[in-house]
């Protein structure tokens with residue numbers, strides 16, 4: 001008979017949509033999140049193997065806990081997820097760990113009648129903020145990040161010097177469009193987490209550093225731009241141990257206008273959506289211990 005066993009597992013409620021309005025004054029604040037809570041524990045095996053639900057903290061209960069905790073405020077997605085992690089692992093002794101994730105959508109105040117409005121907002125859609133708290137083997141890891149940060153340089157990007165073989169058709173260029181949609185996740189040093197981090201301030205700082213490095217790097221390859229962006233973050237923010245990137249190269253091809261008797265001095269492009277180059281890399285602070293568990297089950301990263 002074939003022997004089988006239950007491998008890695010976790011369970012919970014995915015994509016709990018939460019909007020929290022803070023209305024202590026007439027000037028309201030909003031926090032708009034998508035929260036996922038998943039629990040792990042060796043004793044939960046019975047729920048998979050036999051349908052024994054005696055230790056299953058229902059996914060519905062996890063969802064309710066998210067909303068109940070929001071009554072006391074969110075503050076930052078990282079702090080909110082840490083509260084959830086501490087609650088589930090503290091309240092139920094068989095819950096050994098889990099993965100708590102959040103996306104946060106950004107809104108800005110509408111300017112109405114020349115002034116920022118107190119309670120009207122517009123979605124900015126610049127990037128989606130990411131946060132994750134991972135509890136594995138009694139250790140807590142906090143990662144933060146962003147996705148869909150779409151950026152483009154209309155010059156200041158070259159790509160040449162690559163090997164040519166019989167399948168190579170790509171022309172060398174000293175002036176091309178460089179465009180990408182950045183997904184990045186960075187891991188906070190455990191000692192910085194223990195000392196306390198202003199997660200919202202660091203998020204704003206990292207987003208600004210990424211944009212600054214993308215803009216100010218004269219790029220010889222998207223790989224080099226990735227390195228410069230990561231290096232800027234790790235050098236500037238002491239609390240960050242490493243930053244990982246996934247960057248699609250959103251190719252823009254010069255359109256041949258010669259059939260129409262026109263030249264095209266790098267002005268008219270076809271924005272292809274696929275295939276795309278996919279450049280991934282990690283920039284690591286020298287001397288810090290690796291933490292593979294921090295990245296367990298996080299989408300999009302090796």
Ligand SMILES: O=c1[nH]c(=O)c2[nH]c(=O)[nH]c2[nH]1
Nearest residue numbers: 159170220221222223249277
């Ligand atoms: O920045 C780039 N890196 C590559 O590895 C690559 N390969 C390619 O065809 N174009 C590019 N651009």
